[in-house]
Amino acid sequence: MAYSEKVIEHYENPKNVGALDKEDPTVGTGLVGAPACGDVMRLQIRVNDSGVIEDAKFKTFGCGSAIASSSLATEWIKGKHIDEAGRIQNSQIAEELNLPPVKIHCSVLAEDAIKSAIEDFRQKRAAQRALAADAPATAAK
Amino acid sequence: MLDPFATLGLEPAFDLDLAEAERRHRDLSRALHPDRHSQSTPADRRAALGKAIEVNEAWRTLKDPIRRGEALLRRLGVEVEEGREPKPDPAFLMHVMEQREALAQAGRERNEARLEALVGEMRAEQARAIAALSLELGRAAANGGASVHAAALLSRLGELRYCQRFLDEATMLRDELF
Structure with missing residues (x-):
């Protein structure tokens, strides 16, 4: 099957490959897999106080389309607010990369990875806020 | 999709005797070989060829644990289809x-x-x-x-x-x- 030029471009020269510290409270990690083929994808975001994604990294073990989808996803979400990034649809990724129907699931994986990274970050932030709200009450006792 | 167990005349089971399955595949393939059907009518030759392909496909399915598992799931009425798998742990x-x-x-x-x-x-x-x-x-x-x-x-x-x-x-x- 022939890959589109954009897929090859991202595959040969992927953007933002790497890892962020998953223990860092400002980092959200999304880990997703495709049970049908055994591909795995990790996408991480670093979010600032205003909820803007300052950095994004990914690592994907999978086919060219899966690598291109996650590479493109990290490029798109950098600089976006998490609310906006969470609205990115797999169809937009598939369209940008000209993915053939059999590779649509790769873009689904990338969308899932973004959502799951944002969800992880939100949970961390909520846990921190709960802790911060608790702290003065404990101190007042 | 055809039931590979039925094609090879085997009891459907995940822990099947692979040596026995391979024997069935070999025996059936031999019996269906075109050389043995050179005197048959064109329709019979086509039928034998079709059956031989089916037998090969059944063996390929059964010797692979993943595909064997899928075949058993289909027998149980579970749909095995991309995109419908549960999220992994x-x-x-x-x-x-x-x-x-x-x-x-x-x-x-x-x-x-x-x-x-x-x-x-x-x-x-x-x-x-x-x-x-x-x-x-x-x-x-x-x-x-x-x-x-x-x-x-x-x-x-x-x-x-x-x-x-x-x-x-x-x-x-x-x-x-x-």
């Missing part, structure tokens, strides 16, 4: 990711011993997933498919695919480097 996924990263590093370092060690670990993982799938399929068959835990069965099958993918990748890396 996060801890399992994390483990797969770590192993894939370790494998990639072993490749970069051209560390054959490390690669073989990782393959060994994944084979053990695969054996565990096969045993778990076998147990669940046995359970489902025992109660006549009355209460099929489709999600659990599909999860086990998914885990097997992650293991297989890792092992395929390791084989490619080994051929490339050593």
